Amino acid sequence: MRSTTPPKRKWTTNLVTRRGFLGGGAAAAASGVIGVTGGAYAAGAVGAQNLETFAAKRELSFRGNHQMGIEADLQAVTNFIAFDIKPTTDKAAMLRFMSLITDDIDRLSRGEPVLADPSPELAIGAARFSAYVGFGPALFEKLGLQAQMPTGFGRLPTFKVDQLQDQHSSGDVLIHIAADDPVVLAHGTRGIVRDAMPFASVRWVQSGFAHTPGMVPPGITHRNLMGQVDGTANPTLGTEDFNQVVWIEDGPAWIQGGTLLAYRRIAMQLDTWDQLGTPSKEEVIGRKLSNGAPLTGDKESDIPDLAARHPNGLSVIPEFAHIRRAAPASPGERIFRRPFSYEAGISTAGSVDVGLLWTAYQRNMDNQFIPIQSRLDELDLLNKWTAPIGSAEFAIAGGVLDGEVIAEALFS
């Protein structure tokens, strides 16, 4: 029992200073100014004394027009958690569920424990904690809310490449949590899942990772476990282009400022992939492994020249190459990808169970993800070494301002 404690907010106030100090780095990252951002990582800018808490004190903003953790550089570790609601959970219960989760995310994003946290000592820093909430097609059906379904949202069609497993697929509610520290992630996950239990049961959890802070400058595309630079040609964070691709502007009030997520668990067959030489691997994708540049260019940002041919007449970027097949057929046919890697085990024969927790964020799945995936389904040599083994769709509610609850307009 503590009879007296120092004012709790004092420590938080301290964060204000730290955050303001690092704010320049975050702003630079959002605008894609990589060179400037890199400077924020230098010991001179942060101070040697603070380096050990550098990751802990970085915060992402929870309140705003959009939910957090989408228009943001990848964090180090993540949990995608899908829930199925209980038969007794109605609209009113969903609103109470969201009230609890909203408060939890608000606190965790500041590095604070949730209310009633049995282990508040684990709240050691924000570490760019983020969480957002989305809803699957089944939820709308269960609650009779079909009229609130966003345009261009529904169950994905079956693709030929699909090898979907129920244990990795579907779900009524998604809570996607991420942070730059595994302990922060685990602690935040516990708090959020605990508060979900009166309303829902866990359907699946998919855990993944990207680079830890400091491994690559913000804004730099991460590498997947096949070695490829993965996420090139994404719209740049903080731009109007990003808004156009990702954030929904019309439709039911609750989805305005939100987005649609096509989620795919994509397994990689590294045993056979590793048998290929570098030139073969590069032709499968159409990009160089060294820096992600298209085979017709020198750097990652170069626009692929799909018409370029070798002297022998063959296309430099082959007809079967992933980037040729994924290239938009119309200007609006684009998605924002934010893929984490997963590693789920190693067989006795030494085969690694790895792949991507692949995400496509967009305004309209009918116009964006589905046409792209349909082309890849017809022809993409990469399909030989990758297979979707899980799939789900979630409509991500818009952001919350002060005093608001996530998806309040949907469940009120």
Add this chain to the structure above:
Amino acid sequence: MRKFALILSSLLVLAGCSTQVEVQATDLWVKSSEMSTAGGMTAVYGTLTNNSGDEIVLSGGQTTLAGLVEVHEMAMINGEMKMQETEAGLTIPAGQSIELEPGGNHLMFMQLTRDLLAGDKISVTFSFTGADDLVVDGIIAKPAEGGDEEYHSSETEVDN
């Protein structure tokens, strides 16, 4: 923006306060459990800070949720730490805070007038000796266990 968020986090408290903020309540929550049903009981937890220059005492409270509200403290009873009502209330020294927490001091609600469900939000009036009443709205019901709670209350035993 940061400061803005901090101010708003205390808004619930300020909204229900008289002009002078003598007592500040932060991180308040109420427990929802299998016991927090109509006729049952629950408790409120959080931090109360005395911003005045004089000692004040949490003497009780009111809420439409409960027919009976008591201030409970931890006490050694027959060699065991148990919770019981304190007639004298809980003293908050000048400029200091007290924690209301599971397994510790708390504001006990008995004879609940309705079921308290996870995620419900309630309003509570805290009463003090030496300070004005403090009305706090929007206190959220958290599904919570823990704190090794064992109650020792004559009222509770009679009513349950």
